[in-house]
Amino acid sequence: MQTPAALRPCPVPTAPAPRLHRARQWLCLVFLSFWVTGCASLPSTVDRPVSTALANPMETRLGRLVQARADKAGTHNDSGFALVGNAELAFTSRMTLIKAAQKTLDIQYYAIFADDTTERMFDALRDAAGRGVRIRILLDDFNTSGKNAQVLKLAFEKNFELRLFNPLPGGRGSMMLRILSNLKDVARMQRRMHNKIFVADNAVAITGGRNLGETYFGQSEGTNFVDIDVLAAGRIARDLSRSFDQYWNNPLAYPVQSLMTAKEIELLKPKLAAASPEAPSGTPQPMAVAASPTLAKTLTAAPNEATALPDSTDLSLLTWTWAPSVLLVDQPSKIAADADDVAEAQETAVDGLLQLMSQAKTDLLIVSPYFVPGELMMGQFAELRRRGVRVRLLTNSLASNDAPAAHVGYARYREALLAMGIELYEMRAEQEGTVRSFRWGAGSTGGSTSGSRASLHAKVVVMDSRLLVVGSMNLDLRSKLQNSEVAIIIRNRTLSQEATRMIEPALTSGAYRVERVNGQLVWRAPQGSGLKDSTSEPDASLTLRLLLKLIGPFAPDEML
Incomplete structure (x- = not known):
């Protein structure tokens, strides 16, 4: 049989010029990916048993503990909340829920990264499964390639079920190959399940901005994300479970077994170059975690020797606030093949947030790591400013942004936002040798090592000091039009003021204030940082600044 042209090796001259050789290799890779694409498809018949959250x-x-705390509080509100702005508490609270669960754990994430931190979590999940807890994991498919494909092996363990949402056909050897092999369907590849939900026994839940991985728990030696979650108990946890069930039982959710075998996953396991160093002796002991520190302390706390994260925390020591709440969540149909038509027919979670923000009377404090407002949102901000509403925005700087293309979309609106009177703050990236090493939470034993950098990842809105929104969505057109998202709106002054106390110090000591002075942009250095004001994107390389200028005029907002 004749070999397909796409699989034939490219002819290589005896002594090719290095650049020409690399170019030919890339062309071969592209042709191969397109050939593979023509063969790959998703299974048409899938066994997808329907299951739902714990009924009682x-x-x-x-469940009994939540009810007892509500009774003790003597409140008529049916949901309790505690903010999680500390990377250590974010990890230990999830571990505590895993260890406390007796019946079910429902876990829904955009990304779960295979690393030492999540392996500790997987070990705890295996222990829970061993004592009979049913574990359902719903994961967006986009990041399940290369090393991260090893997460999928959980699907083949007892009492685990793992489904992939909106899977991409083709191999999982590398992220680059996956993208290349799906270029024929870019629109579908762009639509992702971005929800983050973690529910134990349908009684206590965690939601917010974090995915699962070392960079979200302050353990990376490179970039660590500054984030905020919220612990939620009672009726709102059951609302989150109902949302989970909708996605879990949707036709876009494919059991891993319908896409891969355990052997195929094992073959993707990366080969270790050398044996891993021995782990330190001794087991970290559970410890209580106090109230979350401010984001400013998160950014500027002095470095200490990094130690392992504790295994759990005493959640009863947290201050729980009982308050009215509403769940904002997109329907799974937002990700469907005809999503463009669906988007016109249904309100999205971002639409709900924008409607809420339009009712602000005095002030809005917005934290959004990727901020691309678009013309409609800009009109809303103009109306808020016309009514005298103070609007403050904390977003990433070009240097701290892990997705520079998103900064391109924000930068094209920056001067117009300043002209409206919106106060802009851009988080500084930690630079070794210029500012102190990044630590995730003052006094935390879960900090990162010297030289690591910080990137903003929290998605929070505080309105009129009485309404708090914590969720997975950014204020950009990708969250509005392409991703599915989830958020909780909480009406409570105490929680709103607590969130403000966490965020406001970061505006002065952890971020640059952007202003327009004599016709040009000026970045005012954070107080006490020892840095100087700048008239160009601070801490960003020349390459990044050139990227901003080159693609800025051309890239459409909805793709950034």
């Missing part, structure tokens, strides 16, 4: 949380200790 009061059958569990967690």
Whole structure:
């Protein structure tokens, strides 16, 4: 049989010029990916058993504990909340819920990264499964290639079920190959399940901006994300579970077994170059975690020797606030093949947030790592400013942004936002040798090592000091039009003021204030940083600044 042209080796001259050789290699890779694309497809018949959240949380200790705390509080509100702005607490609270669960754990994420931090979490999940807890994991498919494909092996373990949402056909050997092999369907590849939900026994949940991985728990030696979650108990946890069930039982959710075998996943396991160093002796002991520190302390706390994250925390020591709340969540149909038509027919979670923001009377404090407002949102901000509403925005600087293309979209609106009177703050990137090493939370034992950098990842809105929104969405057109998102709106002054106390110090000591002076942009250095004001994107390389100028005029907002 004749070999398909796409699989034949490219002819190589005896002594090719290095650049020409590399170019030919890339062409071969592109042709191969397109040939593979023509063969790859998703299974047409899938066994997808319907399952739902635990019907009666009061059958569990967690359910009874939540009810007891509500009774003790003497409140008519049916949901309790505690903010999580500390990387250590973000990890230990999830570990505590895993260890406390008796019946079910429902876990929904955009990304779960295979590393030492998540392996500790997987070990705890295996222990829970061993004592009979049913574990359902729903994961967006985009990041399940290369090393991260090893997460999928959980699907083949007892009491685990793992489904992939909106999977991409083709191999999982590398992210680059996956993207190349799906270029024929870029629109579908762009639509992702971005929800982040973690629910134990349908009684206590965690939601917010974090995915699962070392960079979200302050353990990376490179970039660590500054983020905010919220612990939620009672009726709102059951609302989150109902949302999970909608996605879990949707036709776009494919059991891993319908896409891969355990052997195929094992073959993708990366080869270790050398044996891993031995782990330090001794087991970290559970410890109580106090209230979350401010984001400013998160950014500027002095470095200490990094130690392992504790295994759990005493959630009863947290201050729980009982308050009215509403769940904002997109329908799974937003990600469907005809999503463009669906988007016109249904309101999205971002639409709901924008409607809420339009009712602001005095002030808005917005934290959005990727901020690309678009013309409609700009009109809304103009109306808010016309009514005298103070609007403050904290977003990433070009240097701290892990997705520079998103900064391109923000930068094209920056001067217009300043002209409206919106206060802009851009988070500084930690630079070794210029500012102190990044630590995730003052006094935390879960900090990162010297020289690591910080990138903003929290998605929070505080309105009129009485309404708080914590969720997975950014204020950009990708979250509005392409991703599915989830958020909780909480009406409570105490929680709103707590969130403000966490965020406001970061505006002065952890971020540059952007102003327009004599016709040009000026970045005012953070107080006490020892840095100087700048008239260009601070801390950003020349390459990044050139990227901003080159693609800025051409890239459409909805793709950034």
